[in-house]
Amino acid sequence: MKNETITRGKQKPMKKKLAAGTFAFALGAASLLGSAVSAEETVTSKEDYIVVFNNQNSLPTGYENVLANAGGEVKTKLAKLGAVEVSSSNPNFLAEVQKSSAVLDADPERVIYPEAPAVAEAAATEAIGDGADLYNAYQWDIKQVTQNGASWNLPGGTGKSVDGNDIVVAVIDTGIDYNHPDLKENYAYGKSFVPGYPDAMDENSHGTHVAGAIAANGRTMGVGPDLKVAAYRVFGPTGGASTASIAEALRTAADDNVDVVNMSLGGYDWLQDPEQKTSDIAADMRLFNRAIQYAIQQGVTVVGSSGNNSLDITSPGQMSGEYGGATHRSPSSQTMIRVSAGGAAKNLAYYSNYGVGKIDVMAPGGDLGPNYDPVTKTGRDNSYLSYATIPGGKYGYKAGTSMAAPKVAGLAGVIIAQHGKDKLKPAQVKHIIQSSSEDVFKTGYDKYSGFGLIDAVDALD
Numbered sequence: 385m386k387n388e389t390i391t392r393g394k395q396k397p398m399k400k401k402l403a404a405g406t407f408a409f410a411l412g413a414a415s416l417l418g419s420a421v422s423a424e425e426t427v428t429s430k431e432d433y434i435v436v437f438n439n440q441n442s443l444p445t446g447y448e449n450v451l452a453n454a455g456g457e458v459k460t461k462l463a464k465l466g467a468v469e470v471s472s473s474n475p476n477f478l479a480e481v482q483k484s485s486a487v488l489d490a491d492p493e494r495v496i497y498p499e500a501p502a503v504a505e506a507a508a509t510e511a512i513g514d515g516a517d518l519y520n521a522y523q524w525d526i527k528q529v530t531q532n533g534a535s536w537n538l539p540g541g542t543g544k545s546v547d548g549n550d551i552v553v554a555v556i557d558t559g560i561d562y563n564h565p566d567l568k569e570n571y572a573y574g575k576s577f578v579p580g581y582p583d584a585m586d587e588n589s590h591g592t593h594v595a596g597a598i599a600a601n602g603r604t605m606g607v608g609p610d611l612k613v614a615a616y617r618v619f620g621p622t623g624g625a626s627t628a629s630i631a632e633a634l635r636t637a638a639d640d641n642v643d644v645v646n647m648s649l650g651g652y653d654w655l656q657d658p659e660q661k662t663s664d665i666a667a668d669m670r671l672f673n674r675a676i677q678y679a680i681q682q683g684v685t686v687v688g689s690s691g692n693n694s695l696d697i698t699s700p701g702q703m704s705g706e707y708g709g710a711t712h713r714s715p716s717s718q719t720m721i722r723v724s725a726g727g728a729a730k731n732l733a734y735y736s737n738y739g740v741g742k743i744d745v746m747a748p749g750g751d752l753g754p755n756y757d758p759v760t761k762t763g764r765d766n767s768y769l770s771y772a773t774i775p776g777g778k779y780g781y782k783a784g785t786s787m788a789a790p791k792v793a794g795l796a797g798v799i800i801a802q803h804g805k806d807k808l809k810p811a812q813v814k815h816i817i818q819s820s821s822e823d824v825f826k827t828g829y830d831k832y833s834g835f836g837l838i839d840a841v842d843a844l845d
Contacts, residue, residue, distance in 0.1 A: 429473060432459065432493040434627055434667040436467045437486050440674050443468070444486045454480035460628045464635055465674045469493060469628035491667035495624040498558055498590045499648045502692045502735035503752060503769055503783040518603040518779055522771035524728050525748035529607050529791050535840035536609065539802050551801045552612045553598050553644040553793050554637040556630065557591030559584045559617035561775035566602030567595055567613065574615035575636065577629040584615035589774040591615065593782050594648050596773030597790040598797070604772055604779060607794030607840060611801070614642060627668045630715065631675040638682040643800050645679060646793035647688045648786035651714055672715035685810040686720040687793040689785035691737040698739035698831065713742065721796070721814050724833060725749025725788035728768050730824045732832045734758045736785055739831055744814065745821050746833035749788030792817065795840050802844055816843055
C-alpha cells in the first residue's frame with residue numbers, strides 16, 4: 385500500500401496574507417517559471433473579483449453598467465446572494481467599481497481547497513480480500529458514533545422505522561464515485577461547478593471518502609446507511625475552487641431542497657495582519673456568509689470541518705501568530721455546525737484545530753494511535769485511521785477534520801429522518817446534536833470538543 389502523510393500541525397503561520405497553503409491566489413505560468421512579463425502583458429492580464437452589492441438577495445438595477453464602466457465582465461451571477469464574479473484587466477477596477485453606492489464590498493477573488501487529509505493511505509480491495517466484512521474489521525469510527533450499530537435499529541437510524549430514503553445530504557467536494565458498490569444505491573444525483581468537468585464523478589478520492597462516512601451501505605457502512613448523498617462537485621482532479629463556485633454550489637443545493645450540506649473544505653483569514661487588511665477580504669467573507677445563511681433559511685443544516693493545523697483558532701489564538709488578532713475560518717459561521725476531529729480513544733486528534741467559540745462538536749476523524757509522535761513521525765499505527773470508500777470500487781484510510789465533519793452530517797440526516805423531512809429547523813437539528821453529545825473533556829462546553837463527542841444513539845433516543 386502506498387503511504388502518504390501530510391503533517392501540518394505545529395507549523396508557525398507564514399507572515400504573508402495567505403498562509404499554510406489554504407487560501408491562495410492563482411499564479412500565472414510566467415511567475416511560476418520565472419519568465420519575464422512585459423508591462424503591457426501585466427496591464428492586460430485579467431484578474432477575477434467578487435463584487436457584493438448592498439441587497440443580499442438580489443442584484444440592483446443597472447449593475448451591469450456599473451461593472452462595465454469599471455472595465456469588468458461578469459463571469460458568474462449569484463443573483464440570490466446579491467453578488468457577482470467579475471473578470472477585469474483594468475488595474476484600477478476595484479477603485480472604480482467601489483465608487484458606486486450600490487457596491488458594498490469588492491475584492492480579488494480567493495481560491496479555496498478541499499481540506500487536505502492529515503493522513504492519507506489508499507488500500508485496494510484486493511489487499512483486504514474480496515467480500516471481507518470491512519465494517520467490522522476497520523470502521524471503529526462508525527462504530528463509535530453509532531454505538532456498534534445500535535443507532536441503526538432506532539427510529540430514523542436506517543429507515544427501518546422511519547424512511548430516510550428521501551433525506552439528501554449534499555457533499556460539496558471533489559465529486560463522488562457514483563458507481564462504487566457501497567454508494568451507488570444511495571446516490572441521488574450529481575452536479576458539477578468545475579469548468580471543463582461537467583461530470584460529478586470523483587477524480588480525487590476526497591469526496592468519495594466523505595460520502596462513504598455519511599451513507600455507505602455495503603462492505604463499509606456510513607452513519608446513515610439509508611440516507612441519500614448528492615455530489616456538488618466544485619474541485620477538479622487537483623487544485624482549488626473559486627469562492628463563487630462554492631457559494632453557487634451551496635445556493636444551488638439549498639434550492640434543490642437538500643436536507644444537509646457537508647463542506648470538508650476551507651481556509652483562513654488573519655484579520656489583523658497588516659499585509660491583509662479586513663477590507664481586502666470582506667467580499668469573500670461576506671459572500672460565504674450570505675450563502676451559508678441562505679441555505680439555513682431554506683431549511684438546510686450546514687456542517688463544516690475545522691481544519692488540520694493543530695492550532696487554537698480562537699480570536700486571538702495561536703494561528704494569528706505575531707499579529708495577535710482574529711483568525712477567521714472560511715467558509716464558516718456560528719449558525720452552521722463546526723466540527724473538530726477525535727481519535728479512537730475519544731481524544732482530540734493531534735492535527736485538529738480547536739478554539740473557544742470555533743467548535744460546536746467533535747466527531748471521530750482518525751489519527752495514528754496513542755504512540756504516534758507528530759514531531760518525530762514515529763509510533764504510527766494505521767488501524768486508528770478512518771476507513772471508507774474511495775473511487776474505483778476501492779477503500780482507503782484517511783484522517784482529518786474532513787473525515788469528522790461527514791459523521792456529523794450523517795447524524796444530522798438521520799435526526800431529520802426520524803422527525804420527518806421539513807419538520808425541524810437547522811437550529812433544532814444543531815441543538816439535538818449538541819445536547820446529546822458525550823462530555824469527553826469536561827462537563828459542558830470546552831474548546832476542544834465544543835459540546836462533546838457526537839452520539840447517534842443518544843441523539844435518536
